[in-house]
Amino acid sequence: LALTMDTSGLLRFEPFVSSVDLSFWHELCRKKLDIFRLSEEPVPMNAFFNLASSVDSAARLALTSTAFDSAAKPPQHHFTVPGSLANFNTVEAFKNLDRKALLKKLADGIWEDIESGEAERDPSKLARWALTAFSDLKKYRFTYWFAFPAITPPSEKSFTTKAPPTPLSEFFAAQLGSVTEALVSARETNRFAFLIKKVGEKVETGDLSEWASFWTTEPEEDRVIAIATPSSSAGWPLRNLLVLLKHKLKLSTATILQIRCDRSDVKNFSASDVLQVDLFGGERTRGRKSLYFSI
Numbered sequence: 001l002a003l004t005m006d007t008s009g010l011l012r013f014e015p016f017v018s019s020v021d022l023s024f025w026h027e028l029c030r031k032k033l034d035i036f037r038l039s040e041e042p043v044p045m046n047a048f049f050n051l052a053s054s055v056d057s058a059a060r061l062a063l064t065s066t067a068f069d070s071a072a073k074p075p076q077h078h079f080t081v082p083g084s085l086a087n088f089n090t091v092e093a094f095k096n097l098d099r100k101a102l103l104k105k106l107a108d109g110i111w112e113d114i115e116s117g118e119a120e121r122d123p124s125k126l127a128r129w130a131l132t133a134f135s136d137l138k139k140y141r142f143t144y145w146f147a148f149p150a151i152t153p154p155s156e157k158s159f160t161t162k163a164p165p166t167p168l169s170e171f172f173a174a175q176l177g178s179v180t181e182a183l184v185s186a187r188e189t190n191r192f193a194f195l196i197k198k199v200g201e202k203v204e205t206g207d208l209s210e211w212a213s214f215w216t217t218e219p220e221e222d223r224v225i226a227i228a229t230p231s232s233s234a235g236w237p238l239r240n241l242l243v244l245l246k247h248k249l250k251l252s253t254a255t256i257l258q259i260r261c262d263r264s265d266v267k268n269f270s271a272s273d274v275l276q277v278d279l280f281g282g283e284r285t286r287g288r289k290s291l292y293f294s295i
Contacts, residue, residue, distance in 0.1 A: 011159040011277060013239050014231035016049070016061040016129070018146045023065035025135075025142055031068060032087060032135060040093070042084040047129060048074040049081060049230040051187065052260040053271060059231035061129060061146075073190075077263050079228045080190055081237075083129035094134035094143060106130055106149040114151075114244045120209040123193035123227075126240040150239040158280050159242050165258070165273035172274075178202040183259055183269050186226065193241060196224040196257060211249055224274070226257040234258070234275070246279040253278055 036043070045067040049060060061081065066072035074080045088094040110128055113119040119126050133144035153159075172179045175198055182205050186194060195206040195214050206214035208225070215223045225245065229235040235258065245251045256275045262268035 009160040009162055011161055011234055013150075013234045013236050014059050016059050016146075016148045016230070016236050018131075019060040019062045020144070021062065021064040024063045024067055027065040027068055028085075028087065028133075028135060028142075029137055029140075032137070036087060038089055040086060040088055042086045042130070043068075044070070044082065044084050046070065046072065046080050047083055048078040049228075050263075051077050051079070052229055052231050052235075053077075053263050059236055061148075061230075063131070076266075077187065077261055079124070079192055079230075081124055081127045081129060081192075083131065085131045085133065088132065088134045091134045091136070091143065094132065094145075097132055097145075099132075099145070099147070102130065102132070103147055103149050106147060107151055110149060110240055111151060114240075114247060117209065117248075119240075119244055120207075120211070120248070123208050123241065126193075126244065127237040148236060150236070151243045152239075153243065153246075158246075159239075160278045160280070161276055162278070163276065165275045168257070168269055168272040168274065171257075172198075172203070174198075174201050175203045180267055180269060183226070183261070183272070184267060186228075186259070187261065187266075191228075192237075193225065193227040196226050198222045198224075220251075220253060221255055221276070224255045224257050226259055229258040229260050229272075232260075232271075242277060242279060251279055 047061050047063050047067060049062065088097070106128060110119070110126060113125050128149065130147040131144060133142060135142050168179070169176055178201065179196070182196065182203055185191070193208055195208060195211060196203050197215060197218050225241070227235070227238055227241055230237070238256065238258070242254060245254045254277045256277055258273055258275060260269065260271035262271065
């Protein structure tokens with residue numbers, strides 16, 4: 001299992017690395033000439049990431065020509081993440097962009113989705129991203145910058161863990177067949193994050209929005225939140241999910257199933273693990289505008 005925490009127990013998250021396919025730039029050129037023209041308004045689109053499969057998996061967020069198609073399905077073993085593109089007409093406008101303000105705006109949007117419950121209905125919005133670019137169509141040259149915002153609580157020690165992750169086969173020893181079926185179903189339906197509970201030798205799953213009624217008498221350690229994980233260590237999407245779990249579910253400890261999959265065997269989730277995370281602080285004080293900041 002890859003290192004997820006440092007020697008102090010502080011949880012470390014692996015940031016996304018952008019991976020832009022040539023087909024995306026081809027499609028962007030076509031869209032700019034035929035549709036966008038001189039508009040610099042942000043355009044919604046989708047990217048996707050692989051489920052990590054081994055200890056050396058990088059957290060790659062990929063864009064292809066399908067990014068402009070809201071109905072496009074992700075490739076096998078991939079999950080869709082919503083985002084936006086702002087394409088500037090001049091390199092000066094691109095360079096002069098207030099990136100700090102953009103990050104804050106994105107982080108504010110994620111916070112609003114957490115408070116409104118929208119992030120529980122569609123957890124993929126917790127991993128929202130933005131791409132800004134300048135496209136020189138005469139030279140066929142593209143300059144771009146990605147933003148991957150995260151809500152950061154006031155204390156850097158808000159997310160800690162006391163022990164290394166537990167292998168999936170150990171944590172779900174009595175329910176391994178059932179949890180494997182649940183993970184296969186989640187991957188096939190692009191289920192980004194969801195609830196799991198042990199029921200004898202089976203597991204039951206529920207949507208994140210069902211948390212108030214899904215868990216009843218189960219001990220806290222058996223109340224599991226599963227999330228698609230793009231890296232061998234703690235994934236970047238987990239950061240904002242932990243904020244939601246603290247702020248909305250009022251959890252002091254979260255049991256996180258980090259879903260990873262062997263791409264050569266669709267039912268092999270042995271790279272997955274279960275992480276016990278202590279959640280401290282991170283609450284937003286009533287009447288104060290900003291107890292968090294974006295990075």
